[in-house]
Amino acid sequence: MTTNAAVLEARDLSRTLDQAGGPKSLLRDVSFRLDQGQVLAVLGPSGAGKSTLLRMLNRLDEPSSGAVLLQGADTRTMDPRALRRRVGMVMQQAFLFPGAVVANVRYGPAQHGILLKDSQVVNLIRQVGMAGYEDHDVSTLSGGEAQRISIARALANQPEVLLLDEPTSALDDLSKQEIEHLLASLVRERNMTCVWVTHDVAQARRVADLVLKLEAGQAVGFGTSQELLHA
Amino acid sequence: MLNLLFHSQMSLGLGQAAAVALLAILVVQFASRRGAKIGREIPLVLLRGIVQILLVGFLIVALLHGPWWTGIPVLIVMIFIAATIVRRRVPELPGAYTLSLLCMAAGAGGVLTVMTLLGIVEPKIIILIPVGSMVIAQNMNIQSLFLNRFLGEIRSHRGEIESALALGAAPEHAAEPYLHASFHASLIPATDNLRSLGIVWIPGMMAGMVLSGASPIYAALYQFVILSMIFIAGAVSCLTATYLVPRRVFTPQQQLRRLN
Numbered sequence: 001m002t003t004n005a006a007v008l009e010a011r012d013l014s015r016t017l018d019q020a021g022g023p024k025s026l027l028r029d030v031s032f033r034l035d036q037g038q039v040l041a042v043l044g045p046s047g048a049g050k051s052t053l054l055r056m057l058n059r060l061d062e063p064s065s066g067a068v069l070l071q072g073a074d075t076r077t078m079d080p081r082a083l084r085r086r087v088g089m090v091m092q093q094a095f096l097f098p099g100a101v102v103a104n105v106r107y108g109p110a111q112h113g114i115l116l117k118d119s120q121v122v123n124l125i126r127q128v129g130m131a132g133y134e135d136h137d138v139s140t141l142s143g144g145e146a147q148r149i150s151i152a153r154a155l156a157n158q159p160e161v162l163l164l165d166e167p168t169s170a171l172d173d174l175s176k177q178e179i180e181h182l183l184a185s186l187v188r189e190r191n192m193t194c195v196w197v198t199h200d201v202a203q204a205r206r207v208a209d210l211v212l213k214l215e216a217g218q219a220v221g222f223g224t225s226q227e228l229l230h231a
Numbered sequence: 232m233l234n235l236l237f238h239s240q241m242s243l244g245l246g247q248a249a250a251v252a253l254l255a256i257l258v259v260q261f262a263s264r265r266g267a268k269i270g271r272e273i274p275l276v277l278l279r280g281i282v283q284i285l286l287v288g289f290l291i292v293a294l295l296h297g298p299w300w301t302g303i304p305v306l307i308v309m310i311f312i313a314a315t316i317v318r319r320r321v322p323e324l325p326g327a328y329t330l331s332l333l334c335m336a337a338g339a340g341g342v343l344t345v346m347t348l349l350g351i352v353e354p355k356i357i358i359l360i361p362v363g364s365m366v367i368a369q370n371m372n373i374q375s376l377f378l379n380r381f382l383g384e385i386r387s388h389r390g391e392i393e394s395a396l397a398l399g400a401a402p403e404h405a406a407e408p409y410l411h412a413s414f415h416a417s418l419i420p421a422t423d424n425l426r427s428l429g430i431v432w433i434p435g436m437m438a439g440m441v442l443s444g445a446s447p448i449y450a451a452l453y454q455f456v457i458l459s460m461i462f463i464a465g466a467v468s469c470l471t472a473t474y475l476v477p478r479r480v481f482t483p484q485q486q487l488r489r490l491n
Contacts, residue, residue: 060393062484080485085399095394098408108398150394157398 005072006033007193008057008087008161013066015052026052027217029066034161034210037191041198041208041225048214050197054163057195058087070161085112088159090183092166094146096138101125101149104138108157116156124152128182144175151183155190162187164196168203180207205229252277287364294356302359306343309364310335313371320375321382323490325479331374333475338468339363339370342460351456365436365457366464369421373465377417377472382490384409385480392487402481410473417469421462428458 010033015026027049034040042050055061057068059080068075075083085108096104105121116124125134128148138146147167154162167183168176184207187194198204204211204225211228213221221228237243259273294301310332317331324330343363346352352362385392388409395405428434429451436457440450480488 058397059484060397060486062482062486080396081399081401084397089397091390091394091397093390095390097391097395107395107400111399111401111404153398 004035006069007036007038007071008034008195009069009072010053010057011067011069013053013056013068014064015049015056015061016064025217027056027214030212030214030219031066032210032212032222034193034195036193037188038209039187039194039196039207040210040212041196041204042212042214043198043201043204044214045199047216049217050199050214051165052217053214054089054165054195054197057161057163058084058089060084060089081111085157086159087161087163088154088157089163089165090147090151090154090167092170094143094150096141096146096149096153099138100134101130101136101138101141102134104149104153105156107153112157121156124156125149127155127186128152129178142175143171144179147171147175147179148182151179151186155186160193162192162194164194166197166199169199183207201229248281252281287360291356291360294360297356299354299356299359302356302363305360306363306367307340309367310340313339313367313374317371317375317378321378324378324382324476325488327378327479330472330475330479331378334374334468334471335367335370335464337471338374338464338466339367341467342366342464346460352460361436362457362460366460369461370464370468373417373421373461374468374472376420377413377469378476380416381409381413381472381476382480384412385487385490389487396485396487402485402487403477405487406477406480410476414469414473418462418465421458421465425455425458425462428455434458 011031013030014028017024030053044050056063059075102121105124106116109116128151130148168179196207208225211225237246255277256274313335314328314332318328321327343366347354392405434454437450437454441447
């Protein structure tokens with residue numbers, strides 16, 4: 001048993017919404033632990049609480065109870081902006097900001113007073129397979145191209161953990177394969193710890209070391225991809 | 232035609248008010264039959280409007296012979312009531328009443344104070360209350376437009392705002408493009424009023440001043456002053472809102488609230 005702190009750990013995470021018709025539980029007592037370079041696939045049908053779990057990991061949503069630990073430190077003790085720089089996120093849709101590709105890639109570091117050098121920006125854009133697109137207006141990009149830029153934008157902050165919220169589900173089949181391949185290679189090359197939300201079992205099998213299965217807000221399975229998906 | 236039926240000024244006024252109210256109701260009835268959803272509250276709004284404006288008329292008569300400063304509490308009460316009306320337009324915004332109150336106190340309240348101190352608005356009840364009420368009423372409309380537009384922008388750009396937050400942006404920075412868009416949109420009517428002044432429309436107050444014997448040139452200049460005051464008050468109140476409203480739509484943990 002390791003005594004080192006996990007890179008990312010969720011302890012009994014729950015989220016309940018107070019609604020007019022009474023409290024609604026979105027997630028109940030979910031726990032997991034990830035070490036450096038591990039990829040966790042969070043699997044489950046729509047409404048299972050996958051995105052809710054992910055959004056609590058970078059504190060876009062607040063847990064009702066439980067805790068998230070980053071390198072052993074409770075994320076509630078951290079400045080949310082600093083936390084979100086360390087825990088990057090790629091959403092289902094790219095949601096690029098109006099303007100040039102280069103401005104989008106520079107956005108994250110600029111929030112912390114860092115101006116990326118041109119060579120750094122070019123390198124990031126090249127890594128996501130979009131070399132030469134630096135000055136393109138984001139409104140001219142296809143869905144797959146936009147998602148590539150949103151990945152470069154998230155990586156520009158050099159996060160320790162990457163959260164992926166169904167990053168291929170809004171794309172056509174070809175783009176889906178390309179983006180999955182791109183993300184899987186980037187995560188492996190950088191030895192990043194990653195939480196990848198998907199409803200696609202085959203995708204989870206291809207990309208994940210660990211799998212967390214959710215149903216109706218509860219964990220119904222946690223183990224290695226080998227144990228849960230290859231059996 | 233009405234002046235043939237009514238011989239005193241008071242009865243003529245009541246007859247004119249009844250005629251326009253009837254016409255408004257007929258228009259609403261027609262619009263309702265065409266499927267427009269503006270109907271049911273209009274008769275009540277018309278009744279409420281005439282009662283309120285008559286009360287103000289009586290109030291001005293009562294205050295006319297008192298000291299000018301008695302107009303100040305009247306204008307303060309108007310700002311409080313205007314804040315209540317703005318809150319009703321944005322019930323989903325937490326703390327909308329206090330926010331609107333502060334913004335309009337800074338906008339309408341600030342502009343009226345400065346203009347009175349500079350002597351641009353004469354400290355007389357007969358001027359202070361009508362001019363003050365015009366500035367406050369228009370400020371209320373501008374404030375409603377700003378908040379309504381801002382909440383609409385927040386709803387339709389939730390993904391972009393949360394993307395910015397997820398990249399480490401401060402909430403104020405994440406909301407900045409939508410604050411700017413709302414600021415611009417809310418001032419369009421006031422800007423257009425200034426732009427079209429004298430060309431497309433001659434405002435009621437100017438017409439009233441001319442009818443009561445003032446020089447048309449002075450009345451025109453004074454109308455420009457009033458419209459500029461409305462614009463300045465609106466700009467100041469919305470600018471104040473751009474600083475205060477992010478705290479209402481983001482949590483202390485820098486999360487975007489869910490606005491129903």
